[in-house]
Amino acid sequence: MSEHTTCKRCGKPMLWGQTTPGGKAIPLDPEPDPTGNCERVGTTRAGAPIVLVLTKEQQEAQSLFTAERFMPHAATCTPNAGGDEVKLPANPTATQAFAAERARSNSAKQRQAVLAAIAARPSTDHELAAQLGLDGNSIRPRRKELQERGLIEPSGATRPSPSGRPCIVWRVSSS
Numbered sequence: 001m002s003e004h005t006t007c008k009r010c011g012k013p014m015l016w017g018q019t020t021p022g023g024k025a026i027p028l029d030p031e032p033d034p035t036g037n038c039e040r041v042g043t044t045r046a047g048a049p050i051v052l053v054l055t056k057e058q059q060e061a062q063s064l065f066t067a068e069r070f071m072p073h074a075a076t077c078t079p080n081a082g083g084d085e086v087k088l089p090a091n092p093t094a095t096q097a098f099a100a101e102r103a104r105s106n107s108a109k110q111r112q113a114v115l116a117a118i119a120a121r122p123s124t125d126h127e128l129a130a131q132l133g134l135d136g137n138s139i140r141p142r143r144k145e146l147q148e149r150g151l152i153e154p155s156g157a158t159r160p161s162p163s164g165r166p167c168i169v170w171r172v173s174s175s
């Protein structure tokens with residue numbers, strides 16, 4: 001694999017680096033960025049940068065090896081359309097960046113599942129959570145995204161939550 005590839009999600013070029021210690025592949029923005037938290041400490045035989053993922057303290061301190069720094073691509077990746085906003089800290093660790101990658105695809109799958117469930121039967125958030133076997137905290141953001149995109153709307157009806165509170169029954173938008 002070439003160390004230069006294009007991000008499937010945002011279409012921007014990425015440079016594959018390798019972390020040390022650990023030797024894990026990490027997508028980086030190809031242009032060095034002094035505000036990035038990946039410090040170049042070497043080069044693989046294939047020409048990819050070997051990077052040390054700096055802690056916040058290390059990052060604020062003098063450069064350890066007076067070397068180039070790179071920004072993990074996950075920190076700058078902005079999907080084109082219908083993307084999932086996953087908030088990352090300003091200087092994500094590699095672990096956070098990889099977790100965000102997974103969360104993005106999980107969100108998309110969950111959103112589809114929520115929409116399919118509402119299409120099959122107008123439902124409240126609680127009913128969706130029970131039906132899909134997911135936590136309410138997973139359901140609500142996905143339902144909200146569907147609502148914001150105009151794919152679902154309040155049906156006008158409510159049904160009680162397990163604690164007896166009236167909850168909006170969502171349906172697929174009629175318009």
Ligand SMILES: [Zn+2]
Binds near residue numbers: 009
């Ligand atoms: Zn990207």
